[in-house]
Structures are given as structure tokens and as C-alpha cells.
Amino acid sequence: MAILGFLRDFPLHGYDLKNRVASLAGHVRPVADGTLYPTIKKLEDAQCLTRRTAPGSVAAPRHMLEITQTGTDQLRRWLRDPEQGFITDDNKWYVLLAFLHHLENPREQALVLTRRREFLDQPTQLFFDENGAPIPPELLESPFRKGLMQIHRSTNLTEIDWLDRQTTELNRRAGFTVHQRSGES
Amino acid sequence: MAILGFLRDFPLHGYDLKNRVASLAGHVRPVADGTLYPTIKKLEDAQCLTRRTAPGSVAAPRHMLEITQTGTDQLRRWLRDPEQGFITDDNKWYVLLAFLHHLENPREQALVLTRRREFLDQPTQLFFDENGAPIPPELLESPFRKGLMQIHRSTNLTEIDWLDRQTTELNRRAGFTVHQRSGES
DNA sequence: GTTCCTTACCTCGGAATCGATATATCTTGT
DNA sequence: ACAAGATATATCGATTCCGAGGTAAGGAAC
Numbered sequence: 001m002a003i004l005g006f007l008r009d010f011p012l013h014g015y016d017l018k019n020r021v022a023s024l025a026g027h028v029r030p031v032a033d034g035t036l037y038p039t040i041k042k043l044e045d046a047q048c049l050t051r052r053t054a055p056g057s058v059a060a061p062r063h064m065l066e067i068t069q070t071g072t073d074q075l076r077r078w079l080r081d082p083e084q085g086f087i088t089d090d091n092k093w094y095v096l097l098a099f100l101h102h103l104e105n106p107r108e109q110a111l112v113l114t115r116r117r118e119f120l121d122q123p124t125q126l127f128f129d130e131n132g133a134p135i136p137p138e139l140l141e142s143p144f145r146k147g148l149m150q151i152h153r154s155t156n157l158t159e160i161d162w163l164d165r166q167t168t169e170l171n172r173r174a175g176f177t178v179h180q181r182s183g184e185s
Numbered sequence: 186m187a188i189l190g191f192l193r194d195f196p197l198h199g200y201d202l203k204n205r206v207a208s209l210a211g212h213v214r215p216v217a218d219g220t221l222y223p224t225i226k227k228l229e230d231a232q233c234l235t236r237r238t239a240p241g242s243v244a245a246p247r248h249m250l251e252i253t254q255t256g257t258d259q260l261r262r263w264l265r266d267p268e269q270g271f272i273t274d275d276n277k278w279y280v281l282l283a284f285l286h287h288l289e290n291p292r293e294q295a296l297v298l299t300r301r302r303e304f305l306d307q308p309t310q311l312f313f314d315e316n317g318a319p320i321p322p323e324l325l326e327s328p329f330r331k332g333l334m335q336i337h338r339s340t341n342l343t344e345i346d347w348l349d350r351q352t353t354e355l356n357r358r359a360g361f362t363v364h365q366r367s368g369e370s
Numbered sequence: 371g372t373t374c375c376t377t378a379c380c381t382c383g384g385a386a387t388c389g390a391t392a393t394a395t396c397t398t399g400t
Numbered sequence: 401a402c403a404a405g406a407t408a409t410a411t412c413g414a415t416t417c418c419g420a421g422g423t424a425a426g427g428a429a430c
Contacts, residue, residue, distance in 0.1 A: 010315050013378080013379095014378075014379065014380095015377065015378050015379080016317070018378095020313060023309065023310065023311060023313075024311060029273065029274055031417095031418095032417070032418045032419065033378095033379080033380075033381095033418090033419085034380090034381080034382085034417070034418055034419065034420085035416080035417055035418065037379065037380055037381085038380090038381085038416095038417095039416095041380090056377070056378065056425075056426075057377095058376075058377055058378090058426075058427085059375095059376060059377035059378065059424090059425055059426045059427075060376095060377055060378040060379070060423095060424060060425045060426070061378075061379090061424085061425075062377090062378065062379090063378085063379075088213055088214065089214060089276070090275055090276065091274070091275065091276060094333060094337075097329050097330075097332070097333050098311070098312075098329065098330055098333055099329075100327075100329040101326075101327035101328070101329050101330070109329075124208065124213070125208065126208060126209060126283070127283075128205065128208075130195050132201070141286075142285075142286035143286070143351060143354075144282050144283065144284075144285040144286050144294075144351075145282075145283055145286070147282070147347050147351060148279060148282050148283055150347065151340075151343055151344050151347060152279075154340075154343045155336075155339070155340040155343060158336055158339045158340060158343075159336050162332045162335065162336060166328060166329075166332060169328075198408075198409095199408070199409065199410095200407065200408050200409080203408095216387095216388095217387065217388045217389065218388090218389090218409080218410075218411095219387070219388055219389065219390085219410090219411080219412085220386075220387055220388070222409065222410055222411085223386095223387095223410090223411085224386095225409095226410090240395095242407095243395095243396070243397080243406075243407055243408090244394090244395050244396045244397075244406065244407035244408065245393095245394055245395040245396070245406095245407055245408040245409070246394085246395070246408075246409090247407090247408065247409090248408085248409075371430100372429100372430090373428100373429085373430085374427100374428085374429080374430105375426105375427085375428080375429100376425100376426090376427085376428100377424100377425080377426080377427100378423100378424080378425085378426105379422100379423080379424085380421105380422080380423080380424105381420105381421085381422080381423105382419105382420090382421085382422105383418105383419100383420095384417100384418090384419090384420105385416100385417080385418075385419100386415105386416080386417075386418090387414100387415080387416070387417090388413105388414085388415075388416090389412100389413095389414090389415100390411105390412090390413095390414105391410100391411085391412085392409100392410080392411080392412105393408100393409080393410080393411105394407100394408080394409085394410105395406100395407075395408080395409105396405105396406090396407080396408105397404100397405085397406085397407100398403100398404085398405085398406100399402100399403085399404080399405100400401100400402085400403085400404105
């Protein structure tokens with residue numbers, strides 16, 4: 001998803017792509033060559049992207065990669081109907097968010113945000129005692145677990161706040177679109 | 186790490202472990218059976234844990250797992266000198282944090298927090314233009330990327346604040362220890 | 371001009387992980 | 401008595417992923 005998402009902005013070569021993917025996801029998570037290049041080849045075989053060799057501006061020749069219509073369609077499908085992991089796994093979610101603007105329909109964008117919002121809504125209980133009963137933060141003996149839950153709650157509230165404001169804005173825009181359409185018809 | 190970390194609290198059986206690991210990491214990240222059970226077996230072969238069959242309180246018989254001294258040592262090594270991924274990958278970091286209290290030495294705990302703090306300190310630039318020049322949030326056309334960077338900054342500040350307070354407290358405690366020791370000698 | 375460093379791409383073997391499947395046990399409902 | 405469902409453990413093939421290694425090209429240093 002990150003490869004096609006970046007290529008949707010403008011053509012890139014593998015090496016550049018590698019750095020961009022690595023610095024994404026909020027934190028630096030390097031992607032190994034052994035993951036990146038086979039994936040590029042897989043996407044090429046699936047005709048999601050085309051490559052054309054260009055002389056390297058600094059050193060070795062580059063393979064400039066361009067996304068195709070097939071690739072754009074694939075990217076939009078992934079964004080429109082993401083697997084559950086992309087909602088519940090922070091790393092994946094932030095990757096998805098970085099490319100959600102490639103879905104043009106504000107209503108579809110809002111739907112994805114709503115899925116995330118619903119996930120964040122359900123109360124998470126991180127720690128349990130021997131009997132499986134949840135341990136509230138104030139009874140936690142470990143300051144690290146206490147901090148973990150504090151940070152977790154705080155960051156969740158921050159994201160929920162943003163999600164709500166953004167969803168409102170998107171639905172407003174979607175409403176306008178409907179209004180204009182129905183006015184035209 | 187999560188398996189040994191949980192077992193260090195009290196003995197558990199695989200099924201229970203599975204639920205605890207899944208609900209950890211701040212968000213629900215289910216662990217597949219095909220991952221959990223082979224890992225348990227691996228840890229058993231490495232003599233990090235022992236198992237003894239007990240009648241299931243509800244249904245099928247359970248294999249109660251107990252951590253050994255070898256396992257405790259292994260856990261402490263992992264916590265004391267974590268791989269870089271445990272510092273830079275949020276998911277892994279939160280797992281580490283959940284068990285850091287199993288390192289008793291406050292100085293060693295503070296050292297790990299400092300590594301995380303230093304990682305969070307280096308300025309992250311998430312998005313770049315065609316020429317590789319960083320794009321500041323105010324120039325970002327995508328509201329999602331803007332939100333992504335806002336959330337990222339906000340959550341980083343929250344965590345940095347906690348890290349600083351906690352590190353101060355740990356060093357204070359470590360200082361007391363040194364003081365008492367030197368007073369005794 | 372030879373060595374070294376950086377850029378840039380690729381492949382292979384092994385490790386980690388998953389998903390599907392199978393099995394056994396106990397409780398509950400009918 | 402028997403079926404259904406939750407509990408609990410285990411395995412296997414397929415997929416994903418990584419890390420080490422190799423190739424190639426250009427520029428800089430000496």
C-alpha cells in the first residue's frame with residue numbers, strides 16, 4: 001500500500017521509495033531490501049506499476065517506477081475497504097492515513113475514519129490478575145504499566161478528537177456534494 | 186518477551202496467555218495459534234519454562250506454564266539490552282514497557298527509558314517532495330497527513346513528558362541506593 | 371589509476387507468522 | 401442420550417519478511 005500510495009503522488013525509484021517508506025508510520029521502521037524489491041516486482045507483474053530505466057543522477061542507473069490505472073484502482077480498493085489489521089494496528093493505520101486522500105469521495109473517507117473511531121471507542125483493558133479480572137490503573141504496582149495506560153488513554157483522546165472533527169468536516173463536504181447534485185438534476 | 190513477561194507475574198496456561206498477549210500492545214493485536222504454541226514449545230526446549238498438566242477448570246485439560254530461572258535471566262537480558270526495533274517500533278516498545286518492572290535495578294530501567302527518549306528526540310520528517318525536501322505541516326494539502334503529523338507530535342510530547350518525569354524519579358531512587366550503599370561501606 | 375565510498379538494484383536461504391485444520395474435554399440445552 | 405458450543409492444545413503448508421551477500425556504476429581521494 002505504501003509503495004502504490006507514494007507512487008500515486010509522483011514517480012519514484014526503488015531506493016527513494018525505500019527511504020520514504022522507512023520514515024513513514026510516525027516512526028522510523030526500515031524496510032529490508034529483501035522485502036522491497038520483490039514486492040516491487042510483484043506489483044509490476046500484477047501491472048500495478050511500470051518501470052523505465054533512467055541514468056542515475058548521482059551513481060548507478062535508476063528504475064523509475066510509475067503507477068498505472070490498475071495500480072490506482074488497487075490502491076483505492078485497499079483504502080476503501082481495509083483489512084481489520086489496518087484499523088487495529090497503529091503502524092498500519094498510520095500508513096493508511098497517510099494515503100487516504102487518494103480516495104476522492106469524502107463519504108468513503110469518512111467511513112474509514114468511522115471504523116477507526118469505533119475501534120478506539122471500545123474500552124481496552126490491558127492488564128488482568130490471576131483470575132482474569134481487570135486491574136484498574138490506580139491498583140497497578142508497576143509505574144511503567146501505569147505510564148503505559150496513561151499514555152494510551154491520552155493519545156487515544158487526541159486521536160478521537162481529531163477523528164470527530166475530521167469526520168464532521170468530511171460529512172459536511174459530502175452533504176454539499178449531494179445538495180449540488182440534487183440541485184442540478 | 187511477552188510470554189516470559191506474563192509468566193514472571195504468575196503461572197498461566199497457553200489459552201490465557203493468548204488472550205493477554207492479544208490485549209496488550211495498547212491495541213488488540215491477536216496472536217495466531219500457529220505462532221503461540223510453537224513459541225511456547227521453543228521456550229520449553231530452551232528451558233525457559235516448564236509445563237505441568239492440570240485439569241481444566243472449565244473444559245479441556247490445561248498446560249500450566251511456569252517460568253524458570255533460565256527464563257527469568259533471558260527475559261532480563263532482553264529487557265536490559267533490547268534490540269533497536271523495541272525502541273523504534275511503537276508496538277514492540279509498548280510490550281517492552283509492560284514488562285520493564287521485571288528489571289529491578291532502577292538505573293538499568295532508566296537507561297532503557299533514555300534510549301527511547303533519545304529516539305523520540307530526533308526530529309522526524311514524514312513527508313518529502315519530488316526533490317526530497319521535507320514538507321512542513323502547513324504546506325500539506327492532505328488533511329489526513331496534517332492530522333497524522335498533529336497526532337504524532339502530540340503523542341510524542343505526551344510520552345516525552347512521562348519519560349522525563351519517570352527517568353528523574355528512577356535516578357533519584359538509584360541515587361538513594363548508591364548513597365545508602367556508600368554509607369554502609 | 372587504483373581504492374574506497376555512496377548510490378542503486380537484486381537474489382537466496384532461513385526465520386517468523388499466519389490461517390486452516392484437527393483433536394480432545396467439559397458444560398449446557400433439549 | 402445427544403448435539404452444540406466454549407475451552408484448550410497442536411500441527412502443517414503457504415506466505416511474508418528479513419539479513420547477508422553480490423553486482424554494478426559513478427565520484428572523490430590519494
